[in-house]
Amino acid sequence: MSELYRLIYAEKANHPVVLLCRVLKVARSSYYAWRGGEAARRERQAADDALAHEITVLHIASRHTYGVPSIHAELRRLGRRVNRKRVARVMRERDIRGVMAHGRGGPEPGCVIHSDRGSEYTSAQFRERIGKFGLRQSCGRTGSCFDNAAAESFWALLEEESGARTWPDRATARAEVFTFIETFYNRRRLRKHKTFGYLTPADTRQRHQHALAA
Incomplete structure (x- = not known):
């Protein structure tokens, strides 16, 4: 039915709405109700687009690691009152995902x-x-x-x-802990291995996987 309403809207400059509704067998009241709803839908879409932009900025700032809970918490910390389910929907529709x-x-x-x-x-x-x-x-x-x-x-x-130390907020604490684990601990911090000497956890895991493959 929406396709008929869109056709009427597109042709109303060339033909009277009453004639188009009669030919297409559409009630005029239904068409005008759709017009009102369409405006509301466009307004919601514009609001979702604006929210998606804010989410994208926060997601990039988190090094693409934040998922729905962290993004929602960060938005609230910045004074943005938004429902968590709406954040989840916008992120899902635009394929914005955190790193597990x-x-x-x-x-x-x-x-x-x-x-x-x-x-x-x-x-x-x-x-x-x-x-x-x-x-x-x-x-x-x-x-x-x-x-x-x-x-x-x-x-x-x-x-x-x-x-x-004391961090200024929860988001900063998360970022610091993530940096410590992913950037320093897993990839740079050396721990003594009884057979191979000093290795990072990433090196140890890689050697273990090679041993299993062999």
């Missing part, structure tokens, strides 16, 4: 992801994402920090080497 650790590291299906029993790790959303990537979840025992020693060791190192 899975996308950067590319672990093979069946890899184990281990954590403690924090609510973020036992949530349905987190478990659903793990299943989507074909990973296996492992959780430490309640009250036993030794089951999660590798992760606890990393958190201690992060606190020690990033320094006990």
Whole structure:
């Protein structure tokens, strides 16, 4: 039906609307209701385009790492009152996506992801994402920090080497932590390997993958 309304709108300069509606068997009231709705739709589209521009700027500033939650939080921090579902829709329609650790590291299906029993790790959303990537979840025992020693060791190192500082806002803290992990820790920080000597975590993982392939 919208196609007929658009045809009437396009031809109204050449023929009376009443004649076009009669020929196309369209009620004039329905056509004018569509006209009113079309104006509202165009206004919403313009607002979405403006929001998409703001989102794109924030996404580029985050080094293309922010997803919906971070973009929404940053918009609110800047005083932009916008519904989170609307942010998700605009980002989805324009294929603006954050970077997940899975996308950067590319672990093979069946890899184990281990954590403690924090609510973020036992949530349905987190478990659903793990299943989507074909990973296996492992959780430490309640009250036993030794089951999660590798992760606890990393958190201690992060606190020690990033320094006990206070950031001006949550977005800056996220960016600093991301830079430490991705730019320094994974790719530049050397740790002693018992066989290969001093390697970065990225080098260690690459050697491990080559060994598996061989």
